[in-house]
Amino acid sequence: MKVAVIYGGMSAERDVSIKTGEAVLKSCLENKYNASAIMINDKNDEVFDALKEFDIVFNALHGTFGEDGSIQSMLEDNGILFTGSGSDSSKTCMDKIKCKNILRNNNYSTPDWFELSNYNEIPKSFFPCIVKPNAQGSTFGLSLVEKKSDLDKAISNSLKFDNDILIEEYISGREITVGILDGEALPVVEILPSHEIYDYKCKYTPGMTKYVCPASLGEDLKNRIMLDSLKIFDLLNCRGYGRVDYIIDNNNNYYFLEINTLPGMTNTSLLPIAAKNADIPFNKLIKIIIELGLGD
Numbered sequence: 001m002k003v004a005v006i007y008g009g010m011s012a013e014r015d016v017s018i019k020t021g022e023a024v025l026k027s028c029l030e031n032k033y034n035a036s037a038i039m040i041n042d043k044n045d046e047v048f049d050a051l052k053e054f055d056i057v058f059n060a061l062h063g064t065f066g067e068d069g070s071i072q073s074m075l076e077d078n079g080i081l082f083t084g085s086g087s088d089s090s091k092t093c094m095d096k097i098k099c100k101n102i103l104r105n106n107n108y109s110t111p112d113w114f115e116l117s118n119y120n121e122i123p124k125s126f127f128p129c130i131v132k133p134n135a136q137g138s139t140f141g142l143s144l145v146e147k148k149s150d151l152d153k154a155i156s157n158s159l160k161f162d163n164d165i166l167i168e169e170y171i172s173g174r175e176i177t178v179g180i181l182d183g184e185a186l187p188v189v190e191i192l193p194s195h196e197i198y199d200y201k202c203k204y205t206p207g208m209t210k211y212v213c214p215a216s217l218g219e220d221l222k223n224r225i226m227l228d229s230l231k232i233f234d235l236l237n238c239r240g241y242g243r244v245d246y247i248i249d250n251n252n253n254y255y256f257l258e259i260n261t262l263p264g265m266t267n268t269s270l271l272p273i274a275a276k277n278a279d280i281p282f283n284k285l286i287k288i289i290i291e292l293g294l295g296d
Contacts, residue, residue, distance in 0.1 A: 011063025133162030190215035
């Protein structure tokens, strides 16, 4: 079987995408696929002529263009099979504000928020808060803002990555994530960063974060979170695999933070950690994702 691994891209997450792509390619070759890596450096349509020669494309493009439905739409228009969610779902899930509105309208808890259009209405009681780009991953442009006088600086930082900004209620608690694979919820992972927030450095520097899998949660709480993750995955019309992130407060209330339709596959990535705990080694995980993309 011929597999094309597309990676790189033009977003701030290019370096992360390259790491994911390299790990996926290595696994594909170990799985005996006839695999090739194709670096994406621009939105040139000519690449699709080459991709048509493959049975499936493994999408390892993180960030804008790779996760926001753009590449998915182009692949669909060219009749090319690919891994992960389709264009409509990818576009929705990349939009954090849209996701939060959908979830809240369906009675799921998510932290309160303001947008750039009404940030002047934010009361002092809302601080501390989190400021982050609306459509960006890997915690690029994310800041913990302790007081209102620091808000403009944080917004300026986020605007380097996106024109839409999410100013979100900060909830102190335990950060967890639930991987989804082939209609099943994987074991819950708890994230224990060495910084106050799970920032880029903690996310991608080995040793900066401790991951506990399975997370130490009560059975009832764990089951409710896993079930809700599956429901959210279906509600947003996701496909194949993904990851749902939450914060749990001191009263064991859990809040949806965001969903990731293209989880990282680096040596510190969360989905492979959860899969390994479920007795799914990395090479098997990649094989399952490819088979799901093929519709097998």
